[in-house]
Amino acid sequence: MTSEIFTVSGMTCQHCVASVTEEVAALPGVRQVAIDLPTGSVTVVAERRLDAMALRQAIDEAGYELMVPVGR
């Protein structure tokens, strides 16, 4: 089991949270999704590492954006 944390931008309310949760939860192997609305932080517990492309597409489909810190 793996746990990953990433940031999604654009979520402003519990409807946004529900949409993203639903899309991410539908990805193969995902067991649990927890979203912190104020920070946009999304924690996913899954059977294996998520496919980054599939994850981005799922977030996209919900109408939001998967974000990464600007390179350092």
Add this chain to the structure above:
Amino acid sequence: MTSEIFTVSGMTCQHCVASVTEEVAALPGVRQVAIDLPTGSVTVVAERRLDAMALRQAIDEAGYELMVPVGR
């Protein structure tokens, strides 16, 4: 005059907004900073395009992260 919009993660309250505003406003050429807390969206009006590295450092100094969408 240019206007740029970018995303900052981790802001949860008006103190966060004030810290980021202060750091970004101190960058050379910046005239105006407007932050939308729920989305983390930061709009900057400046005399010229911001230096990306200086911008990232300013956000960093305030204790937050400058984010970009995952490549598409």
